[in-house]
Amino acid sequence: MERYIRLRWVGLVFISIAVSLIIVDSTIVNVAIPAIVDDLGITSTEVQWVQEAYTLVFAALLLVFGSLADRFGRRRVMLIGVVIFAASSVLAASAPDGGMLILARLAQGVGGSMILPTTLSIINATFRGRERGIAFAVWGSTIGGMAALGPLLGGWLTTAFSWRWAFGINIPLGILIIIGVLLTVAESRSDRTSRIDVVGAVLSVVTMASLVFGLIEGRTYGWWLVDQRPQIGDWSWPFDLSPIPFAFALALVALAAFIAWGVRRERHGRSTLLALRLFSIPSFRNGNIAATVVSLGEFGVILALPLWLQFVLGFDALQTGLLLLALAGGSFVASGAAGAASGRIAPVWVVRAGLVAEVVGVAGVGFVIGPDASWLPLIPFLFVYGLGVGLATAQLTGVVLADVPVADSGAASGTQSTSRQLGAALGVAVLGTVLFTSTAGILASSLDARGVPDEQRDQIVSAVVDSAGAAIGGLQANPDTAAIADDAEAAFSDGTRFAAWTAAGFLALGLLSTISLGSGSGRTRESEGADEVEAHAEPDRS
Structure with a gap:
């Protein structure tokens, strides 16, 4: 037990590497x-x-x-998650087609x-007082830093070797994490045991x-009326109404049922x-x-930007990274500022900044x-x-979990991580839809202005959009379609711009939502946190 206490900061390094594993993979x-x-x-x-198969x-x-x-x-649970993650990375690296890659994802x-919520709850159970605030800052800054370093690593691996190595890198990292965590991180669990809520x-x-x-x-498939009928084998969607309204209705009903079921179980004293x-x-x-709301804006724009950089500006993967x-x-830079501010400035003000x-x-x-943008003006804005x-990622976690009893840290960290991932999933879905839908509409209008026949116009628009912009290079290489390629580059640029502004709008909404957090939310409860660590999350001595 004393050995684990002495090594808790070393253990934090391996926990941060575990977080890096999943963050780097998603950004690579x-x-x-x-x-x-x-x-x-x-x-x-x-x-x-x-993207969504993983995030979903x-x-x-x-x-x-x-x-x-x-x-x-x-x-x-964290170590089992690392094993599963590494093994599925092998499948992704050897995928022969898109379907297998999606299954691997x-x-x-x-x-x-299995990895993300357990890293948070381990930190919550291992550290206390001001140390907990610093540990959360390290954890959050790791997410921010790795989200940025991932594209560089992915760009180098993709350019120098193959995109398959972007997944293969997870194998040695997984082995390092397993060994390090076993040596430096103590086991911990809640003393509250109950049946798992399978229905929920x-x-x-x-x-x-x-x-x-x-x-x-x-x-x-169409937002209201069916544009394309889903098919599974010989079965085809039989209604004129698109399946999309049914999907949204199912989501709403399932959400209402989830809440009602949870309230009912709590009233009966069940987990x-x-x-x-x-x-x-x-x-x-x-x-x-x-x-x-913040995650919706943060992660969605990262889908659009690399596509635009490579298919419109002509960057390779390494240059993009x-x-x-x-x-x-x-x-x-933010990680140092967040660590210095821990305990001195209310975390909510750091989040707002x-x-x-x-x-x-x-x-x-x-x-x-x-379409003719220079890369140089992008640097200060990306910085x-x-x-x-x-700043926001590091301290928002502390704000969310600050007043949660440590015995509930697993459920609480899972909830806040779910909130982030829900936002990330919605961000990729919404901003991806903004990107491709606006690109299709703008390109179709440009081709109409050129007098391109409807059938040819639809073929060109489909080729550009369905290939996520990859078809632009082929259009550019053909002298007969070079002018159309210019239209496609302009349309894809406009779509990327609209996606960025949509993301900024969601981030602004996230900023407004922090008003409800007050000015002092998220201050660490040193004495209460310490008592609860002793009472509920004492590491196993076995």
Whole structure:
């Protein structure tokens, strides 16, 4: 036990590497997507699903594994997650087509959902007082920094070797994490044991899956009336009404059922997947609302930017990663500032400062974007954006969990992580839809102005949008379609710009939502936290 106490800061390093594993993987894919499109020939819808398959499962299962970790051991669940994540990375690296890659990403989501909430609850159970605030700052800054460094690593691996190495890098990292955590991190669990809420878990998965399906597939099948009928084998969608309204209705019904089921179980003194009683804590309730909206704006724009840089400006994956390194610079600067501010400035003010920086950075990127844009003006805006991500991410976690009893840390961290991942999933779905839908509309209008026949226009628009922009290079190489390629570059640039401004709008909403957090939310409760660590989360001595 004393050995683990002495090594708790070393253990934090390996916990941070575990967080890096899942964050780097999700951001590496953004830079590698153009190479994957060229190699496997996946469509723009599959591009979104490569992102969403991971995020969707990740978000849907966070609550489940947060609760399981409290019961069966946080370190144990985290290590199982690392093994699953590494094994599924092998499948992703060897995927022969888009379908297999999406399946591998689904499996990675399972592993990631076991890792993220357990890292938070281990920190909450291991550190106390001001040390906890510093530990959360390190954890949050790791997310911000790795989200920025991921594209650089992915760009180098993709350019120098293959996009498949972007997934293969997870194997040695996974081995390092397993050895380090076993040597330096103590096992901990809650003394409250009860049955797992299986019904709640199923309802949460149905809610997330149907919502994200509707957001991504709406432009394919039609938002109201059917444009394209879904087919499974010989079966075809039989109604004139699109399946998308049914998906949204199912999400709404499942969400209502999830809440009603949870309230009913709590009234009978039974465990619930989501500890609804925690939402009576103002900092927890309001902080989760802010986290959802903020993540929606933060992560969605990272889908659009690498596609625009590579297919419009002609960057390769490594050049894209180098440019996005400005994000890392901002995040690393923010990590030092967040650590210095811990215990001195109310975390909510640090969060607000970070969100202001994010709004300025993302909106500025939107103003710079254009078919003939230079990369140089992007750097200061990306730096400011990274600065904001580092500040907001590090301290928002502390705000959300500050007043939560440590015995509920697994469920609470799972809830706040779910809020973030829900926002990230919605961000990729919504901003991806903004990007591709606006690109299609603008390009179609440009081709109409050129007098391009309707059938040829539709073919060109479909080629550009379905390839997520990869078809622009082919149009540019053909002298007969060079002018059309210029229209496609302008349309894709406008779509990327609109996606950036939409993200800035969501971040501004996130900033407004922090008003409800008050001026002192998130201050560390040293004495209470210490008592609860001793009472509920004492590491195993066995």
